[in-house]
Amino acid sequence: MSVSGSQGGERLDAFMGRANAAYYARLDPFADFVTAPEISQIFGEVLGAWCAVVMRGLPVAPGSSVRLVEAGPGRGTLMADMLRVLARLAPDCLTGLSVHLIETSTRLRKAQGEALAQCGVSVCWHDVLSDVPPGPMVLVANEFLDALPIRQFVRTETGWQERFVQNGQWSLLECADVPPEVTGRGEVAGDVVEISPASAGFVRDVAERLRREPGVALFIDYGTATSCVGESLQALRQGRPVSALVEAGTADVTAHVDFASMARAAQEAGAVCYGPDGQGDLLRALGAVQRAEALCRSAPEQAGALRSGLDRLIGPDRMGRLFKALAIASPEVATVPGFSEKTAGEQQ
Template structure:
């Protein structure tokens, strides 16, 4: 899955196959931009300290452009100490991001990995990033656990001697599949470790489950339509649901504090998405239908509002995380 998606993003335009929240409505990026402003102002650091605004998997750059526009409007004084860091390996997408951010008033740097981002207080946003990272699948058989691979375009089971404990403790029955993503958990753990060494907050938004469970979710899209996950590598976008409980455990193991997960709809409502939509409708009444339709796609319980979830990871010294309850993720299970 990892190599297939690397080839896919390098060769093709992924937005021909799916549309992410920032492309649906500017409201998404605007309310997250306001969220970043509040978080930045509440960080326990001296005023004017350098802050890294990081995005993992920034797509076309739409989300970051929308967030920076809000910074310029609401907190221009914060821009002097702000630098933008985009974690992106696709040359094709980097070019699109450069166009989208050409007029922004801050320094923008591109990196292949989180480890390349300079240390310092950090606000990180990752929207639909974790779902594209590699997974492992295990099948419980009558003879024990076996790992599932793709070989010559077909599923193949192999004996496995390193079955992680989190696989065996989920109560799977014979024939059940258990899916894990060590790469996703590793990325979240690295983010948490980074935040705990300085100060900061990370916000992860993706589609997935609030609790670790049994079952497979691997899927592929090509030209906007579902196709077999066994398609030729690099010709489709292959994703899997994010296990937010596992992500929270990884972050907490590194010493961070987690809030959530909450539904995307719940978060956006709490951050004022509905009010922002109405303000846009008043200023552009001829576009009111399109604005409300876009908002419904983002927050509707039968659309993205419930399936997509949000989790924050914060250093222990952070006290303000807008849009989330006081309980950390582990307390909500």
Template sequence: MGRANVAYYASRDPFADFVTAPEISQIFGELIGAWCAVVMQALGGDVRLVEVGPGRGTLMVDMLRVLRRFVASSSSAAFTVHLVETSPRLRAAQKQALDGMGFSVSWHDHVEEVPPGPMLLVANEFLDALPIRQFVRTEAGWAERFVRDGQWLLLPCDDVPPEVAERHVAPEDVVEISPASIEFVRAITKRFCKTPGVALFIDYGTATSCVGESLQALRDARPVSALVEPGTADLTAHVDFASMARAATQAGACCYGPVEQGALLRSLGAVQRAKALCAAAPAQTGVIHAGLDRLIGPDRMGRLFKALAVTSADIGPLPGFPEKIWGEQE
């Protein structure tokens, strides 16, 4: 999955195959921008505002439109913009989108390259594209699933990761894990243990660790086989938010959530913002309401997509999230 997605993002326009929340409605990015403004006050001045997997730059443009007003109204609101992007094609699109916004933007290949200092990181539909591993419980024991010549291949596995071996599964059940996602969260947490920071992860996935496979491929907005023609389709898998939160807390951070995307956006004022947009552009009312429904509707993105906040130990609570940290909410 990892190599296939690297080839995919390097050679294709991914937004021909799928649409993310910022592309659906400006409401999403504006509300996340307002959320960032509040969090920046908790972090103090000279914040590194970071987006990983920034796509065409649409989310950052909408965020900065809100944050520009925040900077104008607060003498202590100082931040720099950093985008973590490896695709030259997408970097070019981001530069074009952000031109004229009035902010200096730096690009990095890896999040570790972002200069030291307080960090506010936003990752929308980023973790779902990171590589996964799949394990199958067979009658003979655990096996790991690979792809060879367009077919699944099962190989016996003696060194099964603990998070797999501890699952209560039936024969032929599949367990997915994403070591790459865990490693990314741990890297962020390591930084947050030294310097104040907050990371907001929004993605589609589960609030608890589940059994079953979720790998899927999209080409031209239609499901296709994940086994055929690697590098020509977008490969994604559900994010296990419980595993992400567990990894972050074990590494010394605090976590809030996960909460459903619909609940988060409602609490941040999505409905009210839609009403204001409709009042300003009555001819666009249908489009605005359709976009809002896709973002917060329980049968659309509102329930399937979740949000998790990872923070330094001394920051919180955060807007739109429970006051209790992850692990203490029951």
């Protein structure tokens, strides 16, 4: 089935990819939403400490050149916070370290460059993961997968149809070649099933690299721990929900991440997975509560804002449960900090 055509319009994943590419190129996404690093410095600080532990645990010679990679680095806030912690607590990890940002937006690259201008580490930008030079890698991706394109399939009494977009409206076309990951979810007539070949493809590429070279990747995003039915496509424009089918480039279009599908893609490529765990569980395990209290003691006048920000990150009724964390590691990596056990599934 074609991605676009005059009869059925434009397939949803093609529309979503075009819409978000235009949106990030033209507009400031942070006028519409706030990510965890912007909510509280604690998020980036505990992940910086996480990176230090991971780097020291990689099966490489001391002083080996390591690539610290961020996919979808936003304004550069998360990377700046992580590097600040590394410089303060683990300066040995900066030896031979190079920073690589996967970002296609010229506007955002400029903001990232300004945020990292004084970081003291070499910074390079890339359009795709494959452009990051080979070598040991630690990758972090916060709210990156949710913006990658999805496909939607509708179960009917007679079979499956796929959603296309035509003139700002849904258009359904019969689908004979249904991808195997769509079925087997207990779906009934009327159910919608979402898949994201783009997200699974990116995770698979990361896993294949980690199978060849030592490293760990951490994905944090909002989504589900299991593959299920239901539609989650949403859009924000000027901070308010709008139809996801508005004019391409005028709104940020996202969907929940199917973390079970991401784990399967990574395992099939030969990597080992940890999680998915709730964001709140991970941040607590990494010492976010203790860090918040230390900051409150040193700056009591900011205690209220610090505790409020932490609650947004870890509260079960806030981001703590909706947001999940999945770690992907090379088979030779013994443990991943913050995660208690490996993911069940294809791996042994």
